[in-house]
Amino acid sequence: MTEAPRAIHPRPRSVRDLLLAPATRGVLLATSRDPDAKLTFIVTPPPGTYPNGPVAIKIPATPVAASAIRSETRMLLDLREVPMGSMAQTVPQYVDTLDSDGLPALVSTALRGTPMSIGYHHWLHTARPHLVATDFALAAGWLRRFQMATAGERGRIEWAAEVGDQLRHRWPGHPHLAAALVRLTSADHQLGVQEVARTMVHGDYWFGNLLLTDGVISGVVDWEAGAHSGWPLRDLVRFALSYCLYLDRHTRPGHRVLRHRGLRRIGFGPGITYGLLGDGWLPDLVRYYLRDGLVSLGLPPDLWYSAALTGLGEVAALANDDDFGSNHLDLLAGLPLWPTDHHGQGAGR
Ligand SMILES: Nc1ncnc2c1ncn2[C@@H]1O[C@H](COP(=O)(O)OP(=O)(O)O)[C@@H](O)[C@H]1O
Ligand SMILES: [Mg+2]
Numbered sequence: 001m002t003e004a005p006r007a008i009h010p011r012p013r014s015v016r017d018l019l020l021a022p023a024t025r026g027v028l029l030a031t032s033r034d035p036d037a038k039l040t041f042i043v044t045p046p047p048g049t050y051p052n053g054p055v056a057i058k059i060p061a062t063p064v065a066a067s068a069i070r071s072e073t074r075m076l077l078d079l080r081e082v083p084m085g086s087m088a089q090t091v092p093q094y095v096d097t098l099d100s101d102g103l104p105a106l107v108s109t110a111l112r113g114t115p116m117s118i119g120y121h122h123w124l125h126t127a128r129p130h131l132v133a134t135d136f137a138l139a140a141g142w143l144r145r146f147q148m149a150t151a152g153e154r155g156r157i158e159w160a161a162e163v164g165d166q167l168r169h170r171w172p173g174h175p176h177l178a179a180a181l182v183r184l185t186s187a188d189h190q191l192g193v194q195e196v197a198r199t200m201v202h203g204d205y206w207f208g209n210l211l212l213t214d215g216v217i218s219g220v221v222d223w224e225a226g227a228h229s230g231w232p233l234r235d236l237v238r239f240a241l242s243y244c245l246y247l248d249r250h251t252r253p254g255h256r257v258l259r260h261r262g263l264r265r266i267g268f269g270p271g272i273t274y275g276l277l278g279d280g281w282l283p284d285l286v287r288y289y290l291r292d293g294l295v296s297l298g299l300p301p302d303l304w305y306s307a308a309l310t311g312l313g314e315v316a317a318l319a320n321d322d323d324f325g326s327n328h329l330d331l332l333a334g335l336p337l338w339p340t341d342h343h344g345q346g347a348g349r
Contacts, residue, residue, distance in 0.1 A: 009046035015059055015100040018107075021046045029056075036068060036320045037061035042110045050095055054110040056221070059100050066103040068224040073097060073106050075226035082200070084149045090142065090219050111219030113211025120207055126247055127259035129281045136289045139210060139239045142217045144296050147232045150200035157196055159231040160188035160310040166317035171329055179333035184313050186337050187306035191233075196297050201227040205235035206242035225318070236293040237311030240286050244275030247282075268327040276308050277339055305339045 012018035019026065019041065026043030039059045060066040076094040084091070092108035099105070116135060125131050164184040171177050202209070203225030211219030248257050248265040257263040260282060263274040275286040290308065291301035312332040319325030 009049045011049055012045070012096075012098060015057065015098045015105045018043065018045060018049075018057065018098060021049075023047065032065075035062055035064045038065045038069070050107070052109060055095055055107050056092060056110045057098070057105055057107050059105040060103045063103070069104055069106050071226070072222070072224040073104070075223040075228070076106075076108060078200070078226075078228050079223070082150055084146075087142075087145055087149060090217055092219070092221060092223075111211055111221065113213040113218035116207040116210045116212055119212070120243075120246070121249070123250070124258065126282075129285070132243075132282060133285055134215070135207065135243070136240075136285060138212070138215075138217050139205070139207070140236075140289055140293055140296075142210070142220065143205065143232075143235055143239070143293070146202075146220075147199040147235075147297065151197040151232075152199065152229055154195045154197045157191040157194050157231060157233070159233060160184050160191050160306065160313070163310050163313040163317055164188065167313055167329070170317045170325065174326065174329060176330050176333035180313060180316065180329050183309045183332055183335065183337060187309045187313075190303055190306040191310065194299055194303065196232060196299060198229045199232040201230035201232065202235050203227060203230075205238045207239070232297055233294075233307045234311065234314065236290065236297075237307050238315075240275065240289055241272055241308065241311050241315065244271040244282075244286060245269050247271030247274070269331050272312070272331060273335065276305070276335070309335065 009021065009023065010017075012021065018024060023046035024043050026041050028039060028041050030038075030040040032038050038061060041057045041059070042054055043057060044054045058069055058072070060069050073094065076092060079091050080094060082088075090111065092111060094106075094108055096107040097104045098107060116138075119125055119131070120135070161184075164181055167177065167180060167184070171180075174180075202220065202223060204222055205220075209220060209222040210217055211221065247260065247263060248271050251257045251265040253265050255265055257265060257271075260274065261280055262278050263270060274280075275283055277283065287304060290304035294301050294303050294307065309332060312328055312335075316325045316329035316332060319328065
């Protein structure tokens with residue numbers, strides 16, 4: 001018996017070669033908006049073109065998006081060098097760079113899982129303490145292992161000072177800049193006297209970039225904003241802030257958010273003020289998560305509020321979208337310099 005000869009597929013050089021090959025099977029997963037417009041496909045390439053299974057292909061539509069894709073490529077290459085043990089399976093492996101009308105498209109291994117954002121937006125998901133606690137525990141657990149695997153040199157935490165500079169640069173003349181900077185200066189006084197080991201940073205560690213399978217994190221995607229060496233507090237805080245930001249998403253304007261006493265959909269991001277300073281199971285959980293994450297990094301838990309202020313400033317400084325950034329600046333400028341006493345600095349864990 002002789003086997004039918006297998007078709008030899010040449011390695012693709014362009015996105016067109018890959019997507020239009022007759023043997024390619026795939027789906028368009030996501031599109032994102034200007035100026036950072038990208039398309040993400042998951043495709044099963046023709047046999048023999050790439051070593052292992054389905055791949056994700058991220059295609060830039062603009063030069064700005066292309067530079068984000070170049071950064072992500074560098075980050076995936078850096079990640080390849082890190083001995084991460086079983087965690088390596090949760091990070092996309094770099095496979096190839098293809099031409100897309102003169103811009104680079106990134107091909108990486110496709111990871112299994114459903115974004116945490118799908119569950120988050122299920123009706124009443126964020127009204128249920130055990131579901132929310134699980135989300136926070138998963139995010140915290142992955143991050144802790146990642147930070148342990150990538151910890152490098154220790155240094156004084158200059159994060160708040162850096163964010164202050166970034167804010168000045170991004171928002172000169174903004175009516176709330178001065179108030180925001182006062183908060184960052186206060187945060188810098190707290191953070192700047194502490195040392196921490198720098199780690200790799202994901203840079204956009206929000207629940208839409210975490211993939212879940214059977215109740216565990218099976219993938220962490222979207223490394224565009226990653227850093228080889230940075231402040232581990234960035235990812236810790238970003239997850240909490242972004243989780244709180246959308247709590248009011250399914251509530252009509254002006255109305256109370258179900259099962260969150262004290263949270264109404266008024267203005268931009270009321271969930272963030274609530275999550276940091278409110279009373280209730282969710283704010284307690286958010287503060288616990290932040291304190292616990294700091295302790296894991298060898299830092300005093302009381303720094304949680306300074307870290308949160310700095311994280312808000314960072315979103316204001318780095319957001320792709322001007323309105324999103326400016327709204328975070330306003331939010332930061334409107335927060336108290338210190339958390340209210342009973343959530344306070346000395347409250348321990
Ligand atoms: N390597 C991958 N494996 C599986 N799914 C992926 C992969 N990369 C991206 N995705 C999916 O595509 C979506 C968009 O990709 P992402 O890298 O987050 O792009 P964007 O920068 O547009 O947010 C992700 O939320 C995820 O669902
Ligand atoms: Mg994403």
